[in-house]
Amino acid sequence: MSTSTWIAAAAVVVAVAALFYARRSANAAREQTKIQRQLREDAAQPYVWADLRPSEEHGQFILLVIGNSGPTLATDVQVSITPELRTQEKERSGLIHKALADGLSALAPGRTITWNLGVPWEVITKGQPNIYRIRIRANGPFGAVPAMTYSVDLETLRYSLAVPPGTLNGIAVAIAKASKTLSEAVVGQAAD
Structure with missing residues (x-):
C-alpha cells in the first residue's frame, strides 16, 4: 500500500x-x-395542596385548608377526600364535599381557602377512621399537573397543643382590654 x-x-x-x-x-x-x-x-406549574390542621388563630378548631404554593394560577382544581370528612355539623360536611366535588375553577398563587370542620372532640372520634386520603388534580400553564395522593392522620392532632401561638388578634384583644381598663381608671379619677 x-x-x-x-x-x-x-x-x-x-x-x-x-x-x-x-x-x-x-x-x-x-x-x-x-x-x-x-x-x-x-x-x-402550580403546587396545589390540601391539609387538615388545627387553627393557628384559635387552636380549638380543625380546618380543611387548600392552597397553591406554586408561582402560577391553578385551574380546574379537584380535591377528593375519602372517607367523607366528619364535621361538627352534618350539614357543613355536605356543603364542603359539594364544594370539593364541584371543584375550584381557579386558585391563584399564594391563595388558600379554609373551611372550619369544628372542634376536635367532634371531628376526631375514637373508634372511627381518622385517616383521610386526599387526592388533588389541577391544571397549570403547561397542562395537567401530576395528580398527588397522600394521607393525613387526624389522630396525630388528638393530643397536640390546643393553645394558639401569639397572634395579632391576641395582641389587639389585649390592647383593647388595657385601653378599657385605663379609660375606666381615668374616668374614675376625674369623678373623684
Whole structure:
C-alpha cells in the first residue's frame, strides 16, 4: 500500500471517529435541552395542596385548608377526600364535599381557602377512621399537573397543643382590654 492510501485510510478512520463523537455530543445536547425544558415547565406549574390542621388563630378548631404554593394560577382544581370528612355539623360536611366535588375553577398563587370542620372532640372520634386520603388534580400553564395522593392522620392532632401561638388578634384583644381598663381608671379619677 502506498503512503497516500494509508493517509486516506487514516483520514477515513479519523472522520468516522469524529462523526461518532459529534453524533454522541449532539444527542447529549438534545437530551440536556429536553431536561432543561422539563425543569422550566415543572418550575412554572402550580403546587396545589390540601391539609387538615388545627387553627393557628384559635387552636380549638380543625380546618380543611387548600392552597397553591406554586408561582402560577391553578385551574380546574379537584380535591377528593375519602372517607367523607366528619364535621361538627352534618350539614357543613355536605356543603364542603359539594364544594370539593364541584371543584375550584381557579386558585391563584399564594391563595388558600379554609373551611372550619369544628372542634376536635367532634371531628376526631375514637373508634372511627381518622385517616383521610386526599387526592388533588389541577391544571397549570403547561397542562395537567401530576395528580398527588397522600394521607393525613387526624389522630396525630388528638393530643397536640390546643393553645394558639401569639397572634395579632391576641395582641389587639389585649390592647383593647388595657385601653378599657385605663379609660375606666381615668374616668374614675376625674369623678373623684
